Amino acid sequence: MKLLNLLFGWVFTIVRSISIKVKIVLLVFFPAVGIIAFFSLVFYDTYDYLVFNKNMTSIINISNKVSLVAHNLQIERGMSAGYMTDRLDDTRALLDEQREASDSAIQEYYEFVNTMDVEKYDKIYMEQINKISSNLKTISEFRNKINNFSVNGPEVVNFYTNLIGDLLQSVVIASKISPDNDITKVLIAYLNFMYAKEYTGQERANGNIILRSNVFSEVQYAKFVATIAKKDVYMNYFFQLLPHNYSKAQEIIENYHLTVEETGVVIQEYEKDIMTNAKSLNFSIEASQWFSDITEHIDNMYLVEEIIGELVNEVLYINIHKGNLKLIYLIVFFVFGLIFNVAFALIIASDFIIRIDRIKKYLTNVAEHKNLSEELALSSKDEIGHIAASINDFIVFIKKILLSLQDQSEANMNIAGKLVEASNAVTNTLTNSEQLAHSNIDIGMDIGRISEDNIEESKRTMDLMLSTQNELTNMQKLIDTLSQEVEAESKVENEIANDINELVREAEDIKTVLTVIDEIADQTNLLALNAAIEAARAGEHGRGFAVVADEVRKLAEKTQSSLGEINNIINKVLQGIVNASKTITANSKEIYKMVDTADVVRRSAVEMAGSMQEVAKVAESSMESSDSIDGKSKDMIEGLGEINGAIAEIGQQMTSMHSYADEIENHVTELRNALSVFKLSK
Structure with a gap:
């Protein structure tokens, strides 16, 4: 006890100089501040999570636009590679039609990007979007080079591949910035499927070049085999990462079995034919047939890709719904908790003051009457x-x-x-x-x-x-x-x-008890003062606490006044007793x-x-x-x-x-x- 007095004696002195009103206000104020602080942190995290999911909705919509652009550029890449090899007018006509489809997809992408508020999104992600927008503007110039045959087939494939790679990189960044595990898994699965489709597109372009070439190219053959291997790896990753606890996931699997696997069997036969007869150039299929069938296969993959985008939106919707519910629960619990805390404190303080006032009135009646x-x-x-x-x-x-x-x-x-x-x-x-x-x-x-x-x-x-x-x-x-x-x-x-x-002597003991009550009243008064200061700092949110603190301070002042009157009454009674003595x-x-x-x-x-x-x-x-x-x-x-x-x-x-x-x-x-x-x- 002596050690406590030595270490915290000054604290005890300060506490004893505070009125009871201030002490009561502080006892109410500190838990209230704790509740507000805890709620603020949880509310901020929940609100930030909710806002991020809403922002992710826009990012997923951009990813869907990116997927559409990438899909059309993949088709344009294959046709451009074929045109660079056979240089036929029919191929050029088909290429021009595809270019119009690609431009339409790019225009949709631009229109959506222009509606985005740059300040709301991740800086690295927006830098990638700006890079994509800048690179897409160079496509017209490169098309002219293709029209003039100033570039070769591998250069065409590399240009479109790099452009599509930048598009897919935006999805990679989106998967990294997501705070939710389910969204990240779905985005990574989405990304793996897009890469599998991208390598299928590269396979289409490389296969088209091989089938239209008059000589065997070891480099082109190696690229063809590598793209097949990469495509299979990304497809396996996709099925491993795809969450199966969502309704859209089952729809994805069903559509994949109905469409992609059906055309995939044909493509596998074509792949065997190309790899077996690449050196002899004695193929059993035509380049046009290869391009047509694998394009159908890629189109089927794009249909599945669109459903994957819907799956991402479904996960986002569920997360946003959960976030909204959590936010509502937090607000309800906070309001009821705060009301209960303040009401309970007011009840205790009022009961305390009422009973002190009753003692005062009783002793006043004894003294006066x-x-x-x-x-x-x-x-x-x-x-x-x-x-x-x-x-x-x-x-x-x-x-x-x-x-x-x-x-x-x-x-x-x-x-x-x-x-x-x-x-x-x-x-x-x-x-x-x-x-x-x-x-x-x-x-x-x-x-x-x-x-x-x-x-x-x-x-x-x-x-x-x-x-x-x-x-x-x-x-x-x-x-x-x-x-x-x-x-x-x-x-x-x-x-x-x-x-x-x-x-x-008994009366002196009563005065000692009243002195203790007076000290408690002084401590409560300081509690009310500190509460009012903290409420003022809280601004608009602390206005309610300022009113409560002021009420508690008034109650404590009334208590001090009552104690003073009680003390005067006791002194009068003592004086009467002394006179009688x-x-x-x-x-x-x-x-x-x-x-x-x-x-x-x-x-x-x-x-x-x-x-x-x-x-x-x-x-x-x-x-x-x-x-x-x-x-x-x-x-x-x-x-x-x-x-x-x-x-x-x-x-x-x-x-x-x-x-x-x-x-x-x-x-x-x-x-x-x-x-x-x-x-x-x-």
Whole structure:
């Protein structure tokens, strides 16, 4: 843990300074960005694949045009080679017709190429197309050379072969740039078939030259044999590469068996005849028959070649259809995923803010209306639920203490009332005693003059002393009882003060929890800020996230405001508790003072009781000896003076005790008024 704090302490500091709104926004923003990034990559790949397949459609159409041009040039090559050998007018007429067919195919090729957007296609492929277009423009000049016989047969064959080779090279490049394995396989099979047809065309030209020549040519014979071998190799490659899982592939095979194989058997017999009799020139077939039959064979191959082009288009169509479906699925999944992510985040954030706001309103109601009779109705198993449960426990604890304070306040009020009543009773008794003492003094002063009534007066004085002694004894018991009740009340006040101190500590714990929530709110606010920045960077695509980030930021700010108000409410409650504690402490001090005063009164009463006993003894002595009445009368007067002084002192102490009782009653009234603002239900 220490290592983590050492390495990432600054990160923790930054995170803790972010509001809860910002943190929530960041928690929503980063997954959303991940979804968008992942979707963008997949969407780009899929869209690029789809666009490429659509572009490949144009390339395949060009390849079909190339195939048509190559097919006509192959026929023109064979006729040109034959014309260079026999130089007959009939051959020339057929050649001119073929040249028109070739020009028509070339014109179609030019028209299609001119509609192409060069920027959309592969650079190397377009360079090859431009090369083909440039080379096709030289065909008119070369035809004039053929017409003038300024070139020989091999040169004619080489010219057309090179031109056709450039045409086929465009298909080679197209097969290389295709990203799809099936299209590449079909294009390579297509290319192998075109090369097989091309070498069949070269075989036609070379065979035509051999059949029309008057002398054996070893070079021409070798070319003838080589073209047959190459043709067979490319045809084998074609069947190996042709994908058989498409309907057009089966159609290709069926058409090949119905057309190409039928004429191929005848061509194979011709090939054997030419290779066997090449040196002797004793052929069993005519050049015209050879050219006619092998041309029919090539035409049949061209029909198959057209179906192969349709197969390529079928594969492209399937790929485009799959790409469109994949693109639709991606968009649907992205939209629903994004909506779910944002909606789920908003639900969580809204639930969080709503519950925080409910806590705020509850505590505001407690602070403003002092209503502790209701609990916070918020039940959940997350941290907010635990906070709500802690607040409810805290409110219950406060309510118990306040109810206890109310009960103690009533008890204190009753005790204070009893104390005042007792004080008044003692005061009245002391007043009577003081009056009685004055009367006794007057009686003592008159003893000398009324000696004959001494015994009767002594008896009456004795009775009065005994009565006074009983009153003092009762007063002493009452003061002892009052002291015990006041001391018990003081202990209760101390227990209440301790409970209030515990309540203060619980409130401080609540403030600690609110501090944690405030830190979370700060972190959420920074999350919302970062989300808004990233949404702004995203431009038009991030507008929806900017709105969501702003809403989350507002919710977090509302949370922070609510937490501040909650903290103020807790502080107000704490201040009220502290004030109550001060009031109770003051009450306790006054009660202790009252205990001390009661003790002083008790001691004075004891002293007065002792004095009364002495007075009683004096009165008894006066009855035993009337001779010493004068002396004893003086002693009695002195004793009555002491009693009078003691009564006066007791009166002063009782006045102080009455004042203390009134002060206690005032404090208890203040406490009861302070507690009355709280709405409590027992």
